Amino acid sequence: MIRRAFTVLGAMVVGLLGILTLYPRAKSQLSAASVNKNHGGSKSSSQKAAAASAPLPVGPVSVTGPLTNYGFGDIAVKVDVANHKIVDISIAKFQALEAYSIEIEQAAVPSLRAEALKAQGLPIGIVTGATYTSQGFAYSLQGALNKLKGK
Amino acid sequence: MLAEIPIMGTVFTLEFEGDGRAQSESSALVAEVTNELERIDRTFSTYRTNSEVSHFRRHEHGTHSESFDEVFALCELARELSDGFFDPWAVPGGYDPSGLVKGWAGERALALLIDAGAERAVVNAGGDIAIHSAEPINIGVRHPREADRLCAVVQSNTAVATSGLYERGCHIVNPLGAELGAYAATVVGAPLYLADALATAVVAGGEQVLAKIAQQRQFRGLLVTVDGVLRAIPGTMVTVIQT
Numbered sequence: 001m002i003r004r005a006f007t008v009l010g011a012m013v014v015g016l017l018g019i020l021t022l023y024p025r026a027k028s029q030l031s032a033a034s035v036n037k038n039h040g041g042s043k044s045s046s047q048k049a050a051a052a053s054a055p056l057p058v059g060p061v062s063v064t065g066p067l068t069n070y071g072f073g074d075i076a077v078k079v080d081v082a083n084h085k086i087v088d089i090s091i092a093k094f095q096a097l098e099a100y101s102i103e104i105e106q107a108a109v110p111s112l113r114a115e116a117l118k119a120q121g122l123p124i125g126i127v128t129g130a131t132y133t134s135q136g137f138a139y140s141l142q143g144a145l146n147k148l149k150g151k
Numbered sequence: 152m153l154a155e156i157p158i159m160g161t162v163f164t165l166e167f168e169g170d171g172r173a174q175s176e177s178s179a180l181v182a183e184v185t186n187e188l189e190r191i192d193r194t195f196s197t198y199r200t201n202s203e204v205s206h207f208r209r210h211e212h213g214t215h216s217e218s219f220d221e222v223f224a225l226c227e228l229a230r231e232l233s234d235g236f237f238d239p240w241a242v243p244g245g246y247d248p249s250g251l252v253k254g255w256a257g258e259r260a261l262a263l264l265i266d267a268g269a270e271r272a273v274v275n276a277g278g279d280i281a282i283h284s285a286e287p288i289n290i291g292v293r294h295p296r297e298a299d300r301l302c303a304v305v306q307s308n309t310a311v312a313t314s315g316l317y318e319r320g321c322h323i324v325n326p327l328g329a330e331l332g333a334y335a336a337t338v339v340g341a342p343l344y345l346a347d348a349l350a351t352a353v354v355a356g357g358e359q360v361l362a363k364i365a366q367q368r369q370f371r372g373l374l375v376t377v378d379g380v381l382r383a384i385p386g387t388m389v390t391v392i393q394t
Contacts, residue, residue: 128311128312129292129335
């Protein structure tokens, strides 16, 4: 039903980019067409962002971000850099109130670590649409990145 | 300084910097913001039977506070800007401004930090973010299906809001009675309460509402359909995170 509605609306709407399908298994014909047509646009904007961010040192070097108290505990994030790239992100120190520790340790932290590695130095200080658990991690990571970039 | 305030069924995070502020001054400022957020919650919460909004919903009309009238007018503005897809009057039980109040409270909190001299300040109202910064900051957009992953990165030095059907206590309805138009939506641009209301409107009305937003220079945005297709107004994203 929703897919049909988009086919109709798609004809009326000009200027929206269909960037990609987040769940490849569910890729619809409509999305495949718009990804092909508009891929160039999204590529150029991401290249611009990469050029704008400051380079990381050649390393190898390890820097620990500030121990951040975020209301429900403390967290400090360690970043390892080699050859201008982040090679690892780990938790240097972590203490949380018991009620929150399971959620943070088992869900948010390992995956945020993977995401930060994927983003490679594009410092993401904050996440929209997410709950608070990411904030302490992001704040400490940002502090470590700032140190690495000599800010 | 980073502080977290549990309120309105979520958590507000304050992050601010200013030169030479003593720890005690920062703590006093956090207390001031906390008091203001609690006042807002007492006025607008639909979960509190004695809030002004709850009285209004029960048709117990009296004189209204300045805040109540301001939010009422802003709800009308948001309804107009969204072609009726953000409609606090279409909610079961009558007028419910919750979808706008969280962002409005975020703006109030940010204003208090700026008034106190913060050079850079970020208020994260449970994933809806108000920013005061000379430089734009990178904001990860939560992946709609998996809470601990990102699907895109946007930049802003004003405000970013996200609405999605994954949210706790999500009561988004399409005022036209039809199916919802998107699974999640993010709107970039200030004020935060309008970005938040428009993100909710995009979830209700889909691409049609996003196209309407694209006509206004003030806002940018993206949506993710129920099929997982990410569609964005050109210039919204700095990067897309592929799986």
